[in-house]
Amino acid sequence: MGKSLSKNLSSSNSSYSERTFTSSKQTSLSTISTNSRSNSFLNKRVSSFSIKSSSKWSLATSLPKNTPPSNSIFSITAPNTPGTPRNPFIDSSDYFNININNNDLSSEYKFIDGRRFHNIDSVKYFLPNDELEMDRLKTLHYILHNVFQSNFSSPVNEILKIGGAEILDLGCGPGAWLLDMAETFPKSNFTGVDLTNTLIGNDDMSKNIKFIKGNVLDGLPFKNSTFDYVFIRNLSYGFSEQDWKDVINELIRITKPGGWIELMEPEFKARDYGQITIYLNDAFIKDLQSQNICINITTKLEQFLIDTKQIDRVFHDEKSINCGSWAGRLGELVCEDFIMIMSAIKPRLSQIIGVNHDDYDQLLKSIPDEMNECKSSFINHRFWAQKLFPI
Template sequence: MNIFSFLTKKKQKSPLKRQISFVGGRRHRVDVPYALPKDEREEERINFQHYALHKLLGSHYQAPINHTVRRILDTGTGTAQWAYDIARQFPHAQVCGLDLEQPRGTGFLPPENYYFVPGNILEPLPFPDNHFDFVHQRLLVSAIPTAQWPAVLQELVRVTRPGGYIELAEAGNGYQHVGVHTHTFLQWGQAASAKKGIDLAPIKHLDELLSRAKLRHIKTRTFRLPVGSWGGKEGALYATDMYAAFQGLKNFFCLVGGVDPNNFDTTLSALPQEWEAHHTTHEFYVAYGQK
């Protein structure tokens, strides 16, 4: 047993049983509410998204952590690109990525101070109390039913040591300057998400969620990200990521939300031109607090 296995002896209540569905050539996990696919195509998009967000936000995190941190957790780590970069930035820290399953092959060699632990954010985390100096969670709003947010945050707080920081970064339906097709798309997303018990509205108030979790020194930032080449190279990158993400939502919108597939395709194809014409922006929310 290696040291990382020892540090994660606390197990989740039940083993992770995968229930997989293939629809339209895309691989989905049907045992969890997560709306996007879990396949290599989606992993490529997530890698691209990580690059785009770093260009747009200018940093991998907002919390005032420093090189005294020794243990860092990234929940919902996906392809682990955020965790890899943080592991390189903090070579003296042990960085853990937690997700439902390990990436199928990102083509990137993980740093020696990174390790992966399988786990479900909707269940008790397989870590001891007061374990991590910094806990990071990004873009999981479509994976967490609204009623379960308090329990999720309670677990994040539990595994964070006193004085440590928790940071949440989310984006939802906060678009400005949209056209009719984007508006339609957002309505579809809201309706399909509601059927899974997911409401995107609370992410505008991440600070309130952290406050209810009894964190202190809470800070928030709202970034308005350009969607389209009208916003320069960064805007073009973000639009490419956005379009690919929307493509990945087709099965969710059509099978869960009842959207006609042909109508979906027609609406989707109209989005890039609409974003350019309206100078669409998308709100990205970051909040952190100290235990």
């Protein structure tokens, strides 16, 4: 496995509070019971990761497929009483501050070890953007929905039900959150923003969904005070500390006074993990640090929001998410998610730790057993805050 590897290995329930950080160990879940969309997806979920575990369960139940889950799982019938109908892929001059030219953003990709990645110099985000990654993100959506028992924590349920509300999902990815929310609240309008339009192909997408291609670090193409509710999650892999400050200021700008902003990000540091898992995770963290990516953003988001001087209070919720078959089917999916991330960055991380791809794959095979033995878990955080009205 390499000298450098053996040397390094030898050395080496929920609560929320206002402006406080609390910790709680979540009871393991052996079954998954959320909404019908979640159950349908997770029951049909077939791993597209090819490494098999020596433990009682296996990550691979069939040959790998670089395809997303069945379209029937994500198809949404157009609502009977939607908000103001909008063409989901055409911009409206009364809605946006500027005209969008999609050619301003590179439409080209780069391919590494059979995976497709963004090819935009200013973008630090280094995970793939292919169908296999979209499949992972859809699964992660339902994992998080189950763990938090909701799609959001901000007190916006009533305004979304009444209708006419404008909601932004920044970094929408495959649109799992966006589609879920648009189906649940058909009278409100939902806009997704991402570097790549992965919503194309959803032929039955609700009429209350719109997609805009864009990069938040270049500024969002919306007028001031456009949205009643702004949601963002899983972007920790792409931002430096200064980027986060700029992003939060931009979110504040486009949120209406009295509107809500919600951010959801994981901790990077492993908890209760075995030697190999910690070894890979620590190498991953060091690589992120070398790219100036903020690895401890969950300890800073609250203060960044307060520093804008346009937030009165920040609420915080955190969950401990168990990993491995010891925690039931949900734990299996969480373990698989971690391994798929580690597999996606294999070309880079294998070089960093000094092993070839075959040895790297052998390391990944050990992770499920380690997580079961150590009763592993990781922490995910939600922060939500209301924009102040001007005095």
